[in-house]
Amino acid sequence: MIKxxxxxxxxxxxxxxxxKTGPALLLLHGLGERTPARPPAACAAWPGRVFGxxxxxxxxxxxxxxxxxxxxxxxxxxxxxxCHLGSAxxxxxGLGAYIALLAAGARPKPVRGAIxxxxxxxxxxxxxxxxPLIPMxxxxxxxxxxxxxxxELAADVRPPDYATSFVRQATQLSELxxxxxxxxxxxxxxxxxxxxxxxxxxxxxxxxxRYYARPAKPR
Amino acid sequence: MTDTxxxxxxxxxxxxxxxxxxxxxxxxxxxxxxPDARPLLLAHGGFDFAGTFDVFAPLLxxxxxxxxxWDHRGHGDSDHTALYSWQADLRDALAVMDSVGRxxxxxxxxxxxxxxxxxxxxxxxxxxSRFANLDGMPSRWPHPDVAEHERTKLRDSExxxxxxxxxxxxxxxxxxxxxxxxxxxxxxxxxxxxxxxxRYLVTIGxxxxxxxxxxxxxxSMRFGGFGPWRPDWALERMRGFPVPLLGILxxxxxxxxxxxxxxxxxxxxxxxxxxxxxxxxxxxxxIEHPRRVADLVLExxxxxx
Numbered sequence: 001m002i003k004x005x006x007x008x009x010x011x012x013x014x015x016x017x018x019x020k021t022g023p024a025l026l027l028l029h030g031l032g033e034r035t036p037a038r039p040p041a042a043c044a045a046w047p048g049r050v051f052g053x054x055x056x057x058x059x060x061x062x063x064x065x066x067x068x069x070x071x072x073x074x075x076x077x078x079x080x081x082x083c084h085l086g087s088a089x090x091x092x093x094g095l096g097a098y099i100a101l102l103a104a105g106a107r108p109k110p111v112r113g114a115i116x117x118x119x120x121x122x123x124x125x126x127x128x129x130x131x132p133l134i135p136m137x138x139x140x141x142x143x144x145x146x147x148x149x150x151x152e153l154a155a156d157v158r159p160p161d162y163a164t165s166f167v168r169q170a171t172q173l174s175e176l177x178x179x180x181x182x183x184x185x186x187x188x189x190x191x192x193x194x195x196x197x198x199x200x201x202x203x204x205x206x207x208x209x210r211y212y213a214r215p216a217k218p219r
Numbered sequence: 220m221t222d223t224x225x226x227x228x229x230x231x232x233x234x235x236x237x238x239x240x241x242x243x244x245x246x247x248x249x250x251x252x253x254p255d256a257r258p259l260l261l262a263h264g265g266f267d268f269a270g271t272f273d274v275f276a277p278l279l280x281x282x283x284x285x286x287x288x289w290d291h292r293g294h295g296d297s298d299h300t301a302l303y304s305w306q307a308d309l310r311d312a313l314a315v316m317d318s319v320g321r322x323x324x325x326x327x328x329x330x331x332x333x334x335x336x337x338x339x340x341x342x343x344x345x346x347x348s349r350f351a352n353l354d355g356m357p358s359r360w361p362h363p364d365v366a367e368h369e370r371t372k373l374r375d376s377e378x379x380x381x382x383x384x385x386x387x388x389x390x391x392x393x394x395x396x397x398x399x400x401x402x403x404x405x406x407x408x409x410x411x412x413x414x415x416x417x418r419y420l421v422t423i424g425x426x427x428x429x430x431x432x433x434x435x436x437x438x439s440m441r442f443g444g445f446g447p448w449r450p451d452w453a454l455e456r457m458r459g460f461p462v463p464l465l466g467i468l469x470x471x472x473x474x475x476x477x478x479x480x481x482x483x484x485x486x487x488x489x490x491x492x493x494x495x496x497x498x499x500x501x502x503x504x505x506i507e508h509p510r511r512v513a514d515l516v517l518e519x520x521x522x523x524x
Contacts, residue, residue, distance in 0.1 A: 007389040007439050008301035056302070065243030066292070067310065068302030072446055076385040083386060106378035129452055132341040134309050137242070148242075152306055162447040165374065172371050 001060060006080040012060035013081050014052045022048025023112065023213065024088040026081055028096030031121025031153055032145045034059030042205045043091070047213050051088070053081045055099070057146030067137065067148025071099055071124070071156050078103040082110045089212040091205075094119025095153055097184065098163075101194070104180060105166025108173035113212035115181045116191065117205060123188035125155040160193030171199025181208035225398075227419035229509065230273040234280075239289070241314035244307075247296035248289045248315055252280030258319045259520070261288040262312065264330025264355065264475075266408065266436060268295030270423035275505040278513035279327070284520070289315045291332075293437035295424060303440060305448065308335045309342070316346060323348040325520050329505060330355040330475070334453060337460070344461035351465040351516045354502050356494075357453035357487070358479035377445055388439035395431030398422070405434075408475055411501040457487045464492040465519040467512060469500040476502035493519070 002013040016027070016039045025046045029035055035052030043050055054061040055074050078099060082088060087110040092100030097116035104114035135155055137147030170179040178201040180194060187195075194200050201208070233249035240246075249269045261276055263269055269288035276286045290297040292311055300307075312335060316324070325348050328336040333355020340347040365373065396404070402417035409417065425432045457464075466488070472478050481496050488494060495515060500507045 005389055007385060008299075062301075064301035065298075066241055066300055066302075066307060068292075068300060068304040068307035070302075070304050070446060072381075072444075073302060073304075076382060079382045079385065105374075106382055108375070128449075132338045132456075134313055134339070134342050135306055136310070152304070155306075157447050159447050159449070169371060169374055169378065172368075173375060 002084065004080045004084055006056065006077050009056045009064060009077075010062040011056065011077055011080055012054040013084065014054070015049065016052055017043075017046070017050030019047075019049050024048055024085045025050045025209075026078070026085065026088040026090050027052035028078065028090055028092040028100055029055065029058065030094030030096055030119030032058070032150055033093070033120060034144065043209065045206070045213075046209055051081070051085065053077060055096075055149070057149040058144055063143055063146045067135075067146070067152055069149050069152040071095075071102060071153065071158075074099045074153075075102040075106060079107060082107055086110065087112050089209075090114045091117065091209070092119075093117050095121030095124075097122055098124060098158065098190070101163060101166050101180065104174070105169035108170050108179070109175065111170070111174070111179070113176055113179055113181065113208070114170070115205065115208045115212070116184055118184045118186050121153060122184065122186050122191070124153070124158040124190070126157065127159050127189045129157050158188070158190040160190050163190035164193050164197055167194050167197045167200060171197065174199070176212070178211070181211065183208055225419050225422045227274070227416055229277070230419060231277040232273060233269075233276070233288075239314050239318045241292070241311040244292050244300055244311065245298040246289050246292065246311050246315060248287065248318065251276045251286040252284050254285060256280075256283055256285040257324075258285040258287055259325045259327060260312075260316060260319070260336070261286050262326065262328035262332030262336050263288065263291065263294070264332050266294070266440075266442070267329070268424045268436070270295065271420060271506065273419075273423070275509045275513060278509055279517065282513075282517050287315065287319050293440050295435055299437040299439070305335065305338075309339055312336060312339050313343065321346075325349040325351070327351040327353065327516055328355060329353040330502065337453065337457075340462060341456065341460070347462050349463045349465075349520060350460070351467070351519055353467050353505050353512065354469045354476065354479070356466045356468065356479055356484055357450055357457055358477050359451060359454065359483060381441075381444060384441055388441075391438040393433040393436070393438050395428060395433050398432055401425050401432050401434060409503065411471070411473060412503060412506055416506065454484065454487050457484075458489055460489050460492070463519075463522075464489055465515065466492065466494045467504055467515060468494065468496045469502050469504045469507070470496045470498050471501045473501040
């Protein structure tokens, strides 16, 4: 396990595969999950190294006091991993899929493709806030995950035009022709909006992994 | 160590200080006025601290109120945390309110504190009696009209800049300086406030280390930022705001202000709301015109009785 620092949080980056060389694949878990002990079977054909990042408040990463989670902060977690790895293809489940999208838009060069797959926390809250509420953690919750992460990131507002702004950044600035791959059955509003955008492909997970495993051709 | 030799006309430090535990985060709470007087909550804005009410709060306290304010997490003497968010500020505000009492109480709030506490009121309408908002009324987002390729460049530098900042945020420390240097730095955010007032603020909002004064505010916090939040959402909900509302606007635009005009928000006001614009004030209405603002607020609060 590699320890990384994001502001005052210690993040756990796990190396999962046997390969010690080749392009990096970074797994991003779903809401409330942690990096799996072994890479998913679908990743067996990946020709390089496989890593998994535990988000703030999850798995072996530290749990801060008093909550305050946002998806943008978790995007910063991914950036800390990118800083260590140099570049990586992101494979996100649920919440991790949304974070992969944000990271692909914010760091369009080091993110060599973002694959969005089904998992907990894919939908987030809604396209716009509902009735104001003050999210409170479950008393006496078993940790990890941080109960604040569960309540705050489940209510995270995800406007479709906000999500598409990250796709456009990725598409215009990435070296890849199709930097975003959608492999989900669940299609919340923010994700449906991506389907209309250039640079987004709908495909099976294995096809997406094959696509990003190839060396990039200059555009 | 705090230098207490600097005074400012009318400024009075709180009579009582205490700490509230907000889910593991220590929040510094300050009170002016008699402990058994009617309580009201007084919330500061972003990058401020409760000590910026040292002139305004005593005016309310001397009129018979127990004025309870607090430093937001990361600000003043409250704990620095790993995470900051609007929701976390809401929870901290509720923790302070819980520490005061369960009966409905009025809230007076400036700038971002106004936004946070209006949302607190919407989420807990049975806990709030009246609301006075000091230049923190919801407003529209100014959307600059730029071409798509320019927008891409702007967003790239905004997002990349924010992430670059996050990479070093954990190692940053506030820059030390003399009391006058800190006052001058703050003057860039508060260009309309007097040098004497800014020097006074340094003695409360900064600490004196062996190499000089440093603002106490968490160096990992940063102006700006981005996210999915749209001010229009709060604006659209305002018509249904659950308690009587007084809005005071400082109409002179300045660095920390939001440029809200009475015309832009009047259509969204609840029917019985009162909106007062100060033509001769910037964003910090309660610092530029403490007596006038206090009189308006007191008249509004007493109208409930």
